[in-house]
Amino acid sequence: xxxxxxxxxxxxxxxxxxxxxxxxxxxxxxxxxxxxxxxxxxxxxxxxxxxxxxxxxxxxxxxxxxxxxxxxxxxxxxxxxxxxxxxxxxxxxxxxxxxxxxxxxxxxxxxxxxxxxxxxxxxxxxxxxxxxxxxxxxxxxxxxxxxxxxxx
Amino acid sequence: xxxxxxxxxxxxxxxxxxxxxxxxxxxxxxxxxxxxxxxxxxxxxxxxxxxxxxxxxxxxxxxxxxxxxxxxxxxxxxxxxxxxxxxxxxxxxxxxxxxxxxxxxxxxxxxxxxxxxxxxxxxxxxxxxxxxxxxxxxxxxxxxxxxxxxxx
DNA sequence: CTTGAAAAGAACTGCCT
DNA sequence: AGGCAGTTCTTTTCAAG
Numbered sequence: 001x002x003x004x005x006x007x008x009x010x011x012x013x014x015x016x017x018x019x020x021x022x023x024x025x026x027x028x029x030x031x032x033x034x035x036x037x038x039x040x041x042x043x044x045x046x047x048x049x050x051x052x053x054x055x056x057x058x059x060x061x062x063x064x065x066x067x068x069x070x071x072x073x074x075x076x077x078x079x080x081x082x083x084x085x086x087x088x089x090x091x092x093x094x095x096x097x098x099x100x101x102x103x104x105x106x107x108x109x110x111x112x113x114x115x116x117x118x119x120x121x122x123x124x125x126x127x128x129x130x131x132x133x134x135x136x137x138x139x140x141x142x143x144x145x146x147x148x149x150x151x152x
Numbered sequence: 153x154x155x156x157x158x159x160x161x162x163x164x165x166x167x168x169x170x171x172x173x174x175x176x177x178x179x180x181x182x183x184x185x186x187x188x189x190x191x192x193x194x195x196x197x198x199x200x201x202x203x204x205x206x207x208x209x210x211x212x213x214x215x216x217x218x219x220x221x222x223x224x225x226x227x228x229x230x231x232x233x234x235x236x237x238x239x240x241x242x243x244x245x246x247x248x249x250x251x252x253x254x255x256x257x258x259x260x261x262x263x264x265x266x267x268x269x270x271x272x273x274x275x276x277x278x279x280x281x282x283x284x285x286x287x288x289x290x291x292x293x294x295x296x297x298x299x300x301x302x303x304x
Numbered sequence: 305c306t307t308g309a310a311a312a313g314a315a316c317t318g319c320c321t
Numbered sequence: 322a323g324g325c326a327g328t329t330c331t332t333t334t335c336a337a338g
Binding site for chain 2: 002054056090095099100102108142144147
Binding site: 174175176186187190194 | 330331332333334
């Protein structure tokens with residue numbers, strides 16, 4: 001665990017709101033000088049609290065209007081099965097996220113496709129061909145909202 | 153739909169890999185001059201293909217070691233129920249993502265907590281108190297891997 | 305599309321309180 | 322820890338090919 005003070009938390013909150021803002025803009029918001037704000041941001045990066053900045057793409061604008069969540073249950077659950085499955089699923093370009101979970105299903109996949117017909121192709125030709133795959137459940141994404149989540 | 157050429161796609165691929173790199177670094181990678189690379193990135197932002205850059209936080213380092221996915225089924229499904237539910241769920245600080253989905257459940261929530269005991273508190277005091285909430289299913293996140301997904 | 309130049313701003317360093 | 326001053330690098334815009 002890492003000790004963060006109130007200023008660090010405010011920096012994380014501000015950067016969660018807008019990750020592109022500069023150290024001087026951050027400093028203005030928090031009443032700090034540019035170097036002070038910058039040093040804190042660097043420290044948060046060095047501590048591993050800030051892992052990086054990820055690109056936020058508009059998938060619809062790229063022609064991928066369909067997002068589907070798949071719950072996948074493995075039929076065979078040895079060590080080999082898990083490794084084979086994870087390697088094979090990582091090779092499917094339409095798969096955006098692979099979550100290994102504990103519960104009714106073993107994996108949750110976030111899959112994007114151009115349309116429902118394209119999704120059917122991905123499901124039949126790619127997902128169902130994965131090694132060791134058992135039961136599969138699908139949920140189509142209607143809308144999504146993200147929040148910063150708890151900081152401290 | 154927006155027309156993107158091969159160079160635009162390569163830019164999106166590069167930025168998906170590392171969203172922090174400069175226009176000059178991008179240009180070096182793709183054999184473009186710095187202004188040319190910068191103009192393309194600005195165009196992709198203006199077209200809305202690049203929505204922004206989001207902060208990638210290390211939740212474990214912040215003391216939130218538990219991530220749980222909740223499938224939520226509403227008991228009552230009128231227009232009011234949906235709006236009431238979405239408003240109330242957005243006010244829970246531990247909720248990171250709210251996905252409105254089509255399928256066995258109506259919503260999928262990504263919830264973070266300090267530990268399992270903390271998660272139980274969130275579940276009992278917050279999630280179960282949500283207006284109109286019916287059946288709830290939980291999946292604990294073991295590990296997660298993200299991929300850039302399809303670009304073109 | 306390119307290069308080159310120039311101005312503004314952001315990042316980074318050392319020193320000082 | 323924070324501030325100040327200065328250097329280096331990137332961003333952003335321009336002119337011209």
